[in-house]
Amino acid sequence: MAIFYSLKNRLIAFFVVLLVLSFGTMSLLLFNQARSIIRSYIETSALEKMDEYGSFIHMALQQSYDLSSLVYNSDITQKWDAILTQPASTEGQRMLASINMSKFLTQTTNNYSIVSSVNIYRKEGLRVGAENQVVADSSFRQEAWYRNFIEHSNHWVPAHTDEAEIKGAKPYEVVSLLLPIGIFEPSLARNVMKVNIKADFLLEPLNRIHLGESGTIFLLNEQGSPILSQQEYSTHPEAAKEVERVRAARDEQGVVYLKDKQGASHILVYKKLAITNWLLVGFVSEQDLYANLFKLRNSIIVFASLMLAAAFALAYWISAGITKPLSRLVSAMRHVQKGDFAQAERLTLPERRIQSEVDYATVTFRNMVKQLSHLIRTEFEQKLLRQQAEYKALLMQINPHFLFNTLELMSSLAIQQRTKETVTVIESLGKMLRFSLRISEDLIPLREELKVVRYYMSILEVRFGAGLDLRLDEEEAPYDLEIVKFLLQPLIENAVKYSFIHQAKAKVRITVRADKDRLVLSVADNGIGMDPELLRELKDQAMRQQPEQLLQSMTHQIGLRNVLARCRLYYGGLFTLSIESSKEAGACITLGLPLQRRNDHVPRIDHG
Known part of the structure; x- marks a missing residue:
């Protein structure tokens, strides 16, 4: 914790x-x-x-039912229904009976303040309402409220606009009670009474809740x-x-x-x-x-957050006088563990008058960090110089191999008086030597490394002629990357050498490509392959052999071992080696290097 x-x-x-x-x-x-x-x-x-x-x-519904009952049981209503039902009644008698019915509805409606209006609809197409409304109109039979009442016995009609009550530009809605007159079955009724109540009369008190x-x-x-x-x-x-x-x-x-x-x-x-x-x-x-309540809870949370902030401030103020020196000391120790001595010195207090045990521990630790930093810096510089010397020695070890072979070739060409080939070899060798003498550079652009490879290939093509099939695949090569110099030339030299041991035709393929986060260099031949024991030894030495051991070694395969030693010295555990070998297909050596562009830094210390 x-x-x-x-x-x-x-x-x-x-x-x-x-x-x-x-x-x-x-x-x-x-x-x-x-x-x-x-x-x-x-x-x-x-x-x-x-x-x-x-x-x-x-109360509202009771008044509606009372009014409906009064109209339903009235002698005036029964007389009106009888006159309109008798075929012998004259038109004048029917109109007079309807007017009397309208007056009766007017008087009845005035006695019930909750009721907006009362209308009686006759099946034949007649509507009788208050205020002497006697209208011959059969359109009501198509209204939804009428059909629902006749077909489904729905006595109450939800809020709707009644055409008989439209009296202004903004008609109001009504809730209606429907009852048959003269019979209880709605589907058999000749007359339907419609009692209207203003919807706002029922809605306003409901909205106040x-x-x-x-x-x-x-x-x-x-x-x-x-x-x-x-x-x-x-x-x-x-x-x-x-x-x-x-x-x-x-x-x-x-x-x-x-x-x-x-x-x-x-x-x-x-x-x-x-x-x-x-x-x-x-x-x-x-x-x-x-x-x-949620607002109150949020207010409590805000207040608690302020109190929490005050607690942080109070705790920090207390710790400033008690724990701050110890905290800085512990932080400095963590930086020492990481190797950051400069930051550790900055965190510890400079030398001053010792007033407490914490001051004494801080000053002592600061002096210890100074001494440790000096010792490590001295050891690091010595190790770096030793590594640079080893790297230069390994690099210089390569030159005699291809130089002696090339001089022998030049001597042979001169004896045969092959002037053109001699000039080609001399030019290529001169460019390679000029390149190899630049010992101050550890890294070179891949473009220059491939240029040197092509010079060397021209020398090999002159030396072996048609017996050598040598190709370089560099179509997708990332030329702006930098690599350790002279990696490919020793591998090509070995591949050509072992391809001619048991056959007159040597086939060597060099491939340079980028694969995700690695640069892949591959040299494949059609030689005799490698002995399994030698293959295991090479892989083991690539990871563990020290450069000074290789410099003192008199064994074969110096070119390949040299390349692996320099890769390990420079890249450490960041490079990979893959060797595929068989007597029938030859050998294929593949190096995987980290992608490195100019001004990038791949440290050469502590790579394992």
């Missing part, structure tokens, strides 16, 4: 845990208690308001559809499903908690109305219901 290693961190952690536990526990208890109280209050308040509104609806900030109470009919103009009910499909279950239950009122598809919690409050089997349903989300 590194976080508690520092005294400063332990102080900060103590204050944080103390504040988080105290404020967190207090906030949680306060929030849960307040939510419980608010929920209980909202449920009780909503049910009480629903009771009041239910009484209001009961609130659940939370935006919770709404809906008045639903027996089919579960809104009686009033409350279109937002369709936006609560989860409430609609719960209403069906509530309607089938025996409870007259109650509260249901449910969740929507997004997982949000909602509260549904309901109350059944006895007269018409209507249902009052209130629906509100907990997020809306507890909006003020």
Whole structure:
């Protein structure tokens, strides 16, 4: 547990845990208690308001039924129906009876303030209403409310616009009660009485009942559809499903908690109305219901965050005088572990008057870091010089091999008086020697390495003539990369040498390409391959042999061993070696080098 290693961190952690536990526990208890109280209050308040509104609806519906009963049982209504039914009645008698019926409806409507209007529709196409309205019109038979009443016996019509009551530019909506006159079966009725109540008369007191900030109470009919103009009910499909279950239950009122598809919690409050089997349903989300409580919780969180920040500041102030020197000392120790002595010295205090044990430990540690840094720097410089000397010696070891062979070739060409080939070999050799004498450069661009390879290939082609099939594949070579010089020439020399041992035709392929994050150099021949024991020895020495061992070695395969030693000396464990060998197919040596462009740095120390 590194976080508690520092005294400063332990102080900060103590204050944080103390504040988080105290404020967190207090906030949680306060929030849960307040939510419980608010929920209980909202449920009780909503049910009480629903009771009041239910009484209001009961009064409104009772007046509608009373008016309907008065009209239904009136002698005037029966006389009017009889006159219009008798075929012998004259047109004047029918009109007079309809006018008397209209006056009766006017008087009746005036006695019931809740009723907006009363109209009687006769199946033959006649409408009689208050204010002497006697209209011959059969269009009402196509209205949805009329068809639903005749076909399905739906006595109550939800909020709609009644054509008979359109009196201005902005017609109002009404809720209607439909009853047959003279018979109880709607489908057989000759006359249908329509009692209209303004929808706003029922909607306004309902809108004054609130659940939370935006919770709404809906008045639903027996089919579960809104009686009033409350279109937002369709936006609560989860409430609609719960209403069906509530309607089938025996409870007259109650509260249901449910969740929507997004997982949000909602509260549904309901109350059944006895007269018409209507249902009052209130629906509100907990997020809306507890909006003020959530604001209080957020305020507590902000206050707790400020207190937490103050605790950090207090802990830091205390640690500045007690733990800061120790923390700097520990940090300096970590940098020493990483080898960053300069940063360790900067973190420790300069020499000053020792006033405490911490000051003494700091000064002592600083002096120790100085001495250790000096020793390591001296050892590093000596090791670096030794490595550079070894690298130069290995590089110089290559030159005699191809130089002696080329001089012998030149001597042979001169004896044969092959002047043109002699000039070609001399020019190529001169360019190669000029390149090899640049011993101050460890790295060269791949472009120059391939140029030297082509000079060497021209010498080999003159030496072996048609017996040598030598090709260089460099179509996808990344010429801007830098590599250790003279890697390919010794490999090509070995490949040509061993390809001619048991055959007159040598075939050598050199491939240079980039593969993801590596530069791949490959030299393949059709020689006799390598002995398995030699192959294992080469792979083992490529990883472990020291340069001084190779310099003192008198064994064969110096060219290949030299290349591997220089790669290991420069790249360390960053280079890879792959050797494929068989007596039938020859050998293929592949070097994998890290991609390195000019000014990139591949350290040569501690590569393993």
